[in-house]
Amino acid sequence: MHDIRAIREAPAEFDAALARRGEASVAADLLELDAQRRARISAAESAQAEQNKASKDAGxxxxxxxxxxxxxxxALVSDKKAEIAAMQDEARKLDAELSKRLAGIPNLPAEDVPDGNDEADNVEVNRWGSPRDFGFTPKEHFEIAGVAPSMDFETAAQLSGSRFVLLSGAVARIHRALAQFMLDTHVDENGLTEVNGPVLVRPEAMFGTGQLPKFGEDSYETTNGWWLIPTSEVTLTNIVGDAIVEESYLPRRYTAHSLCFRSEAGSAGKDTRGMLRQHQFEKVEMVSITRPEDSEAEHKRMLRCGEDLLERLEIPYRTVVLCTGDMGFGARRTYDIEAWLPGQNAYREISSVSSTGDFQARRMNARFRREGGGKPEFVHTLNGSGLAVGRCLIAVLENGQQEDGSVTLPSALLPYLGGKSTLSASGELI
Incomplete structure (x- = not known):
């Protein structure tokens, strides 16, 4: 959410920043609407003063x-009362329209974000590990002999339709082990507080993090008006919604392992094979809430938390900073961590780590008060996948596959698998 006062102060700069995202200029229209709103408010205040004087004189x-x-x-008092009510009603309508328009405008990109139109213009900033030389043509995850019996898409389709999967046996256990490994690392080593929160939220929570109103079609709404979360970013970030916290409370660093739900609207024909793009999936999320001056360092810290997990899992990856045309609605800067998937012979996103500045905080009215007192300020919020569990499972299976259909598992998972290090070609942990 944007501050109309900031747009008043620098309309040309606001439009220029939006243009970097491929958005049309809006400042002039917004300021005209704002001027009309303020004129109604001013006129109502003047009429109120006249009413008060007339009432006093009548006495x-x-x-x-x-x-x-x-x-x-x-009679004048009565006329002014009706006039005031009409102008106040007009001001409320104009204010609602202004808020609606502001809510639909994406965040402004940070100055160091590269300009570009789409993912082809993203800029690589880090690379770790080298893709393995298999000596045979590597398969995609669902084609590996030891995996296929425990990754059932047909039964899932009978139960729920396309883009669902039924994991069982050893593969289900590896999937669970990955989530546990991620959580333990974040809590024990990265200083995050684990949260187990609801996956059904009110629309206000979805609005706060920017999923509503613009992207409602990408999520699922229940018949009673709740929404299934597309990411636990929604739950975790809204912990400070409509609150004023003390400066000593910050930073807050949260992590959660949750089910996530996305309709994948607009993704028809993309990644239809395997479990790369599902309607229901699991993710371990990271959320940080900081003072404005700390958010840049926090963004780098969160990025490193995600990268470190992949290094421990022995998965080659690269990190890219998204260009202006590829960033999400609420982000001012986003780093994508892309894991190497040998079955696709490509790097694919496994985590997005984003800084939103005060964009979300304004939408959810999340503020803090400095120790020296003064007017409350908006916090800064950041979020990132740490990591997407299903996609991490794909990366582990594809990078560890052997020619005989077995999979060698990373040593970091052994404590969670009873010390077993291999998924056999017949689908058992040994």
Whole structure:
């Protein structure tokens, strides 16, 4: 959400920043709407002053026995009351329209974000590990002999339709082990607080993090008006919604392992094979809430938390900073961590780590008060996948596959698998 006062102060700069995202200029229209709103408010205040004076004068006329003047002033008071109500109603409507338009405008990109149109213009900033030389043509995850019996898309389709999967046996256990490994690392080593929160939220929570109103079609709404979360970013970030916290409370660093739900609207024909793009999936999320001056360092810290997990899992990856045309609606800067998937012979996103500045905080009215006092300020919020569990499972299976259909598992998972290090070609942990 944007501050109309900031747009008043620098309309050309606001439009220029939006243009970097491929958005049309809006400042002039917004300021005209704002001017109309403020004019109604000012007129209502003037009419209120006139009403108050007329009411006072009417009392004086009554006291003097001047019935004619009293009746005239009483009629004026009544007229002003109706006039004030009409102008206040117009001001409320204009304010609602202004808020609606502001809510639909994406965040402004940070100055160091590269300009570009789409993912082809993203800029690589880090690379770790080298893709393995298999000595055979590597398969996609669902084609590996040891995996296929425990990754059932047909039964899932009978139960729920396309873009669902039924994991069982050893593969289900590896999937669970990955989530546990991620959580333990974040809590024990990265200083995050684990949260187990609801996956059904009110629309206000979805609005706060920017999923509503613009992207409602990408999520699922229940018949009673709740929404299934597309990411636990929604739950975790809204912990400070409509609150004023003390400066000593910050930073807050949260992590959660949750089910996530996305309709994948607009993704028809993309990644239809395997479990890369699902309607229901699991993710371990990271959310940080900081003072404005700390958010840049926090963004780098969160990025490193995600990268470190992949290094421990021995998965080659690269990190890219998204260009202006590829960033999400609420982000001012986003880093994508892309894991190497040998079955696709490509790097694919496994985490997005984003800084939103005060964009979300304004939408959810999340503020803090400095120790020295003064007016409350908006916090800064950041979020990132740490990591997407299903996509991480794909990366582990594809990078560890052997020619005989077995999979060698990373040593970081052994404590969560009873010390077993291999998924056999027959689908058992050994």
């Amino acid at each position: 004086a006329a009554k006291a003097k026995g001047n019935e004619t003047e009293f009746q005239r002033l009483r």
